[in-house]
Amino acid sequence: MSHFGRAGPPDIRDTYSLLVLNITFRTTADDLFPLFDKYGKVVDVFIPRDRRTGDSRGFAFVRYKYADEAQKAVDKLDGRVVDGREIMVQFAKYGPDAERIHKGRILEPVEKLKGRSRSRSPRPSSRHRDDYRDRDYRRRNRSRSRDRSDHERHRGRDRDRYRSRSRSKSPDYRRERRRGRYDDDDKDRSRSPKRSVSPPARGSVSPRKSLSPRRTPSRSRSPVARAEKERSPTPKSVSPRGRSESRSPSPQRSDADE
DNA sequence: GTTGAGCGTT
Numbered sequence: 001m002s003h004f005g006r007a008g009p010p011d012i013r014d015t016y017s018l019l020v021l022n023i024t025f026r027t028t029a030d031d032l033f034p035l036f037d038k039y040g041k042v043v044d045v046f047i048p049r050d051r052r053t054g055d056s057r058g059f060a061f062v063r064y065k066y067a068d069e070a071q072k073a074v075d076k077l078d079g080r081v082v083d084g085r086e087i088m089v090q091f092a093k094y095g096p097d098a099e100r101i102h103k104g105r106i107l108e109p110v111e112k113l114k115g116r117s118r119s120r121s122p123r124p125s126s127r128h129r130d131d132y133r134d135r136d137y138r139r140r141n142r143s144r145s146r147d148r149s150d151h152e153r154h155r156g157r158d159r160d161r162y163r164s165r166s167r168s169k170s171p172d173y174r175r176e177r178r179r180g181r182y183d184d185d186d187k188d189r190s191r192s193p194k195r196s197v198s199p200p201a202r203g204s205v206s207p208r209k210s211l212s213p214r215r216t217p218s219r220s221r222s223p224v225a226r227a228e229k230e231r232s233p234t235p236k237s238v239s240p241r242g243r244s245e246s247r248s249p250s251p252q253r254s255d256a257d258e
Numbered sequence: 259g260t261t262g263a264g265c266g267t268t
Contacts, residue, residue: 021263021264021265022262024260047266047267058262058263059265061265074261093266095265095266096266096267098265227266245261
């Protein structure tokens, strides 16, 4: 009863999928099931999780049996505070296979279920896995590299509670982010004077970073080069002999690393 | 220990 997502999709022939966003990372399907089931008949509740960490992504899919109930749930549960976080309930725009659905109902199912073998399509490439990974990676990359400061983020969260229902998210912001990718790359090359923490004129070493520490162990591990690079020479505390022995990729700490 | 725009699995 409380094992959703484990048995796969039961039946999506005449079900309406609702997308629940803005949920906490600790919210589980079992927590959303009673909440949504109170407003209608929920046939399935699934929360996508990360394949590597297994953590929730922050959104869930609630499948209703009838559209009226789904609509009611959207109207009632949309904006409801769950686990201390306001959730957003809306009809899913895409199906499980990226199919276009209307009002949560799948317009064109993957299979007609009319006895027609699915080998009808030779399926030239298996873009499913790649696409899935690509999307996941993109999300992770953006999440991990936030531009906002910590204090601002903290304050924003508290303020969000007082602001009640006012999502500070803009549809254009998303586009800017995607387009900014190129700008970022371009800026990265021309923002040399801005960041003088790692002067590239420190020899023939790449400004980026040494991908292979053992690329030039002899020259790279030179005590002089290291002292100049680290700018924190401690010749008294350590002996050249010990440094030579401790030739491990561990102490390879560069302050210019990201 | 962290995250916060978005669209899904045995």
